[in-house]
Amino acid sequence: MLQIRNLTKIYDGGVKALDNVSFDVPDNQFLAVIGLSGSGKSTLLRCINRLIEPTDGQILWNGEDITKASPEEMRRIRRKIGMVFQHFNLVHRSKVITNVLAGRLGYINPAWSLLNRFPKTDMEKAIKQLERVGIADKADHRADELSGGQQQRVGIARALMQDPEMILADEPVASLDPVLAHSIMKHLEDINDKDGVTVLCSLHFLDLVHRYADRVVALNAGKLVFEGLPNEIDDKKFKDIYGRDAERVG
Amino acid sequence: MTEKNKKASPWKSIQFGLAILAGLFIYAYGFEITKVDLEDLRSERRQESLTRVMRALARPEIFEYDQKEEIINSPIYVTCPAGGTPTVPVPDKSSAYLVITPTCAEPGETVQVEGFNFAPNTSGPLRFIPGSDPANVVEIGRDNVETDAAGHFIYDFTLPKRSSKDVQYIRATLRQNVGVPHLTKTAYDTWEKIVETVFLALLATTFGTFLAIPLSFIAARNLMKPVRSPLASISLSILGWPVGIMVGYSIVRWVESFSTPFAGNIPINLLVIVVVPVLVSFGIRWALPQEEISKPDRTTQITRYFVLLLIVLVSFYGLFHLAGLSMNLGLIGKTNLGAFGFLGNFLFQIGDIVRIITPVLGGLAAGGVLSSLMTRLGQRATEKLSSGSIKLFNLVFSTLAGATVFGLIGQLVKSLYQIGNPIYTLWGPIFTGALLGLLLAIFTKAKDTLPTGMVIYYVTRTFLNGLRSIEALVMAIVFVIAVGIGPFAGVMALGLHTIVSLAKLYSEQVESIMAGPLEAIQATGANRLQTIVYAVIPQVIPPYISYTMYRWDINVRMSTIIGFVGGGGIGFLLQQNINLLNYRAASAQMFAIAIVVASMDYISSVLREKYV
Structure with a gap:
């Protein structure tokens, strides 16, 4: 159970990216986060694993306050939270397999990882995850030789290496074409169903939200403006979320 | 819009003109300062030296021939003696010889020098030898002659102003390249x-x-x-560095003292070098598991730290033996390897370097380890203790850390500037540092983090x-x-x-x-x-x-x-x-x-x- 309580983030320049946001995410839920660009979706997701330090509020995960965790505890928490990015964020010059193995960095002893030594079980596991996302044959390629869809699958495999209990997906399909978008979303759905992983996924397209999400939260200018089921977003709610002049495109 | 329609005002033209004048002035002054002067370049003396140097530069001394010289002297009288034209001995016509006509003349006059039977197509200087000794090394003149295909030359030689009543000589030194060109010295x-x-x-x-x-x-x-850390961590880690370095250095020296008795013994060196890595790899495998899902209990953790410490000590011991072995083998190689003796020297020097820097590295490593342990301790304390006790903690340790840093800087100043007065080099800096540390502790909120990273960044950059x-x-x-x-x-x-x-x-x-x-x-x-x-x-x-x-x-x-x-x-x-x-x-x-x-x-x- 993830509980966000009065979460506020004010950036150095005084921009209020999150304004007193509170909501709960039960375990094993597929939660879509929607809103305009700049509404605070990315900030919200990054506050959960503290890539961005929240200014105020609490994030309780299974009863533990993430915002108060020490660096050592943070390492333990982060390794249970996988993250998938809009621009994949792979290390381009490294091999695909190295990128996937990097998902284990939170577990293995730093001294060994500095020498680029991973346990055998991790190597096998990495191949298994690549098979799961269907690109095991690319394991020895450099990451930047892969197409966008393939790179995102490597990103998912990396997150899976963490044995995550939760995955934060920051617009995972925004840089992909519609066909690829569905295939990536299906992988996330599969992880949500079969592995029982909680998924928080920010999305732009409402048809994807309807198709994959169990529940939706919407942000507008850092404020939570909607929380409910996907099919509760009617035209009025839509205008609340995206503004008066917005039109639905799919 | 207004910008575009702006007319060229006279003020602008004046500004432009002034700018050009200023530029002229600057360059004129520049010419004066850098002494730009082409007059000197045109002088004949300069031109001559320049040509000579350029010609020399164009002919790098890389290849040369071995040369064979033919040196022939022929007598001449300057000035003519009282008894009319003197007779000179008839030269040996079977080899090279010179004929000078006339055989006497006044200084500054020209005589004809004719050479016969020289090697064909050779060249060399024709010079005047003052004094009556034909072997005299003093030579006057810079004339050059060249023989034709028959080994013959004729040259009009102007006599220098060296008159003597004794006989003097004209010397032809004709040089010939022999063999193939070879590299010069x-x-x-x-x-x-x-x-x-x-x-x-x-x-x-x-x-x-x-x-x-x-x-x-x-x-x-x-x-x-x-990179930010609470004040408690910073002060503890600053205190950790010097203590760690001193302790580490003495421990490694202590370890070295065990290896010195066997330093020259190659079999013992070899034995240690085989045994130590085995011990170390077993130890590391046990004490540093690659992956750990759950935290081990306290006893295991403490035992592990202890084993790691032992491993480090044993490795240093092995390192000293490795250095010893390298130096021993190097010495043997230096004398026995002949042309590859430099490999032996390399081994010896590497061994020496390892032996010298190991204690220093050990000290630095210990400093780093102790300081990072202290950082963690400070972090833990900041999390667990109440704000009040942390404040007190900071007041004490920040003062100590400030005093330590400034005290050490003071000692550096002492050795560099030879200031003997401990008030300036020891107590003064310690007091200042303590005061600054205290002030920092007073004005920092107990659990706030300070930008350590940026401080290190600026110090490194400045350095x-x-x-x-x-x-x-x-x-x-x-x-x-x-x-x-x-x-x-x-x-x-x-x-x-x-x-x-x-x-x-x-x-x-x-x-x-x-x-x-x-x-x-x-x-x-x-x-x-x-x-x-x-x-x-x-x-x-x-x-x-x-x-x-x-x-x-x-x-x-x-x-x-x-x-x-x-x-x-x-x-x-x-x-x-x-x-x-x-x-x-x-x-x-x-x-x-x-x-x-x-x-x-x-x-x-x-x-x-x-x-x-």
């Missing part, structure tokens, strides 16, 4: 020194690169900015910029004093300069990497070092390679002149030959430099294409 010297130059640059670049890489990470703003501004040539002068004249001083000077300038260039590359992968690796729970290894290093490899190549190139060029101040390399020869006005030899060295620099450029471009 200069060429051999140049080759030896250019090899020295290239290796000097190689060593300096290698050392510099290795030390610049870690420095570049702490001089990169994007990596250092997120790098300061050292970088000292030209390697100047550093070489200092190192020549420290380690003596020779290429080693050059290696040290260029190495130091390489460290500081590469660290700066590298760190700028780190600052410009993509932030995305960094974020992704951090999100997996990787700690700071892991993030650097997995997200930063792969991204900076290409620019690092390319900067290192460029630096090698610079070092090759620098090492050609570092010899000017005694830093070894070809510069020493070059300067010597220029000072001796031996321009043909200097030219050979300049050609060598040009060839090396050009081929470096070619090699580095090929390598860059391949790996970047």
